[in-house]
Amino acid sequence: MGRITLDKVTKSFGEVQVIPPLDLTIEDGEFVVFVGPSGCGKSTLLRLIAGLEDVTSGEIRIDGRNATETPPARRGLAMVFQSYALYPHMSVRKNIAFPLRMAGLEKAEQDRRVVEAAKVLNLTDYLDRRPGQLSGGQRQRVAIGRAIVREPAAFLFDEPLSNLDAALRVGMRLEISELHERLKTTMIYVTHDQVEAMTMADKIVVLRAGNIEQVGSPLDLYHTPRNLFVAGFIGSPKMNLINGNAAKQHGASTIGVRPEHLRIVPEGGLWTGTVGVSEHLGSDTFLHVHDTGLADVITVRAEGEVGLRHGDTIHLTPREDKVHRFDEQGGRVA
Amino acid sequence: MATQHSRSAARLMISPAVILLLGWMLIPLALTLYFSFLRYNLLMPGTNPFVGLENYSYFLSDPAFTAAMVNTLLLVGGVLVITVVGGILLALLLDQDIWGQGVVRILVIAPFFVMPTVSALVWKNMFMNPVNGLFAHLAEFLGLSAFDFLSQAPLASIIGIVSWQWLPFATLILLTAMQSLDSEQLEAAEMDGAGPLSRFWFIMLPHLARAITVVVLIQTIFLLSVFAEILVTTNGGPGTASTNLTYLVYAESLLRFDVGTGSAGGVVAIILANIVAIFLMRMIGKNLDA
Numbered sequence: 010m011g012r013i014t015l016d017k018v019t020k021s022f023g024e025v026q027v028i029p030p031l032d033l034t035i036e037d038g039e040f041v042v043f044v045g046p047s048g049c050g051k052s053t054l055l056r057l058i059a060g061l062e063d064v065t066s067g068e069i070r071i072d073g074r075n076a077t078e079t080p081p082a083r084r085g086l087a088m089v090f091q092s093y094a095l096y097p098h099m100s101v102r103k104n105i106a107f108p109l110r111m112a113g114l115e116k117a118e119q120d121r122r123v124v125e126a127a128k129v130l131n132l133t134d135y136l137d138r139r140p141g142q143l144s145g146g147q148r149q150r151v152a153i154g155r156a157i158v159r160e161p162a163a164f165l166f167d168e169p170l171s172n173l174d175a176a177l178r179v180g181m182r183l184e185i186s187e188l189h190e191r192l193k194t195t196m197i198y199v200t201h202d203q204v205e206a207m208t209m210a211d212k213i214v215v216l217r218a219g220n221i222e223q224v225g226s227p228l229d230l231y232h233t234p235r236n237l238f239v240a241g242f243i244g245s246p247k248m249n250l251i252n253g254n255a256a257k258q259h260g261a262s263t264i265g266v267r268p269e270h271l272r273i274v275p276e277g278g279l280w281t282g283t284v285g286v287s288e289h290l291g292s293d294t295f296l297h298v299h300d301t302g303l304a305d306v307i308t309v310r311a312e313g314e315v316g317l318r319h320g321d322t323i324h325l326t327p328r329e330d331k332v333h334r335f336d337e338q339g340g341r342v343a
Numbered sequence: 344m345a346t347q348h349s350r351s352a353a354r355l356m357i358s359p360a361v362i363l364l365l366g367w368m369l370i371p372l373a374l375t376l377y378f379s380f381l382r383y384n385l386l387m388p389g390t391n392p393f394v395g396l397e398n399y400s401y402f403l404s405d406p407a408f409t410a411a412m413v414n415t416l417l418l419v420g421g422v423l424v425i426t427v428v429g430g431i432l433l434a435l436l437l438d439q440d441i442w443g444q445g446v447v448r449i450l451v452i453a454p455f456f457v458m459p460t461v462s463a464l465v466w467k468n469m470f471m472n473p474v475n476g477l478f479a480h481l482a483e484f485l486g487l488s489a490f491d492f493l494s495q496a497p498l499a500s501i502i503g504i505v506s507w508q509w510l511p512f513a514t515l516i517l518l519t520a521m522q523s524l525d526s527e528q529l530e531a532a533e534m535d536g537a538g539p540l541s542r543f544w545f546i547m548l549p550h551l552a553r554a555i556t557v558v559v560l561i562q563t564i565f566l567l568s569v570f571a572e573i574l575v576t577t578n579g580g581p582g583t584a585s586t587n588l589t590y591l592v593y594a595e596s597l598l599r600f601d602v603g604t605g606s607a608g609g610v611v612a613i614i615l616a617n618i619v620a621i622f623l624m625r626m627i628g629k630n631l632d633a
Contacts, residue, residue, distance in 0.1 A: 088531065095528075107532070111535055
């Protein structure tokens with residue numbers, strides 16, 4: 010079980026309030042991703058849940074029990090740190106067994122669980138090595154192993170992949186998703202990478218300056234961003250945000266069109282511009298269009314290859330049903 | 344860079360320093376070795392005949408030698424235990440966020456800047472003096488009779504004085520080591536259910552192992568040659584109760600004017616120091632490997 014409820018939780022460091030009153034419910038078995046730009050308070054929020062920081066006011070409930078004052082070790086949560094935080098002087102086996110040893114489990118039971126965890130994480134061959142002799146991905150797996158042997162109510166991940174190279178990150182992303190499928194345990198995952206958020210989450214929590222901007226499934230956030238911030242943050246390449254007359258024609262202060270919802274038409278499109286840099290990915294081409302009079306640059310995603318070169322004129326038409334409208338406060342207009 | 348020419352130029356450039364250093368070390372060493380084979384007493388001037396190993400057998404069979412050996416080991420061992428344990432505890436305290444942290448840290452380091460003769464004299468006259476010392480006053484205040492530290496427990500007193508001097512050094516090194524510990528490791532251990540004592544034992548102490556090694560090695564080198572503290576407090580006495588090897592060599596050559604035996608003692612001290620060094624490196628040197 011791992012249902013976590015935050016009730017009007019706030020956190021201040023001295024005079025500065027980094028988390029204004031915040032309510033959030035995380036259901037049992039959910040994979041929740043906290044995402045936001047750096048400094049938005051997502052790591053602080055995770056540390057509040059872990060108990061590594063004390064809440065200033067409000068209540069944290071784990072499975073209905075008030076855990077606000079419970080020390081971290083007795084909350085039944087396990088955390089994977091950004092730096093992995095492995096114990097460098099212990100072998101992998103001892104690292105993974107450490108929480109069990111602290112819990113005073115029998116040696117045989119410790120061994121059994123360590124071996125089991127190592128099998129799940131493909132670490133069996135490395136059990137007698139020190140963390141210093143492992144690669145980044147292996148260290149990451151040891152850190153996860155140390156978390157899973159405790160059989161916690163929920164896993165907390167604090168930007169666990171940000172120290173890995175791009176290829177390894179994709180692999181570990183899959184492994185963590187796989188692990189979630191198998192264990193069905195609640196996982197809370199903090200990242201600043203919206204791709205990680207989109208691919209892994211059951212539920213994304215977008216944070217800005219300690220405020221929850223929107224909570225929803227990845228596709229909810231993609232299709233109906235509640236405000237300009239979420240619209241700009243979710244999606245890659247970023248949504249084109251257009252002010253001025255073009256927006257007024259749509260009856261909004263700002264409109265947003267995703268690069269994949271702009272069609273290139275031979276003649277007489279709604280908007281015209283000059284092609285700048287085009288990025289060829291093979292499957293897709295990202296065109297950066299200038300001089301449209303709408304914004305500095307408009308990004309267009311075209312499928313496959315496009316016969317347009319630097320300096321060519323391009324005509325564009327947005328898919329009307331995919332235009333997002335926002336009012337002056339940045340809120341969504343239905 | 345490494346052409347024949349530049350290499351010979353480099354050799355030429357460093358040769359003054361090398362020659363100076365060699366001269367500085369080799370000439371005294373050679374002379375000491377030479378004197379140790381002569382009957383050379385300043386009270387009997389004249390010929391200094393070659394006597395072979397007589398000085399050595401005289402020095403090694405002297406009952407004072409065994410006492411001095413034991414005292415040297417007790418002094419080094421005692422100070423090491425006190426400074427390492429005390430240093431870890433002090434470093435733990437200083438690592439906390441407290442008001443006036445900077446001032447407190449400077450105060451802790453202060454004893455290291457007091458030269459040995461001065462600190463020993465301060466301890467001898469202001470603290471341990473059985474009539475005027477602070478400890479005597481304290482004992483009197485509590486209704487006890489004053490304890491004459493330097494005659495009742497001379498070696499322990501000197502261990503105390505030397506520990507007081509070296510505690511700041513150990514504290515400083517251990518404090519910096521403690522500050523280099525990744526706080527996420529401690530947090531991870533906290534999440535893993537380790538209490539404060541377990542965190543100290545399983546995470547902090549192993550992290551400090553290397554710093555402790557450095558403290559032990561450096562202090563051993565200096566503690567083997569403690570001299571000033573003994574000279575200004577007990578003069579090695581009563582009897583030989585606080586004579587260490589360094590002081591014994593001094594007593595032979597400059598109090599008994601026997602340069603030959605003194606030199607033999609010096610050579611013995613060098614050999615013993617190296618034996619200690621080899622054992623130390625064997626025992627704890629592996630901590631220094633990366």
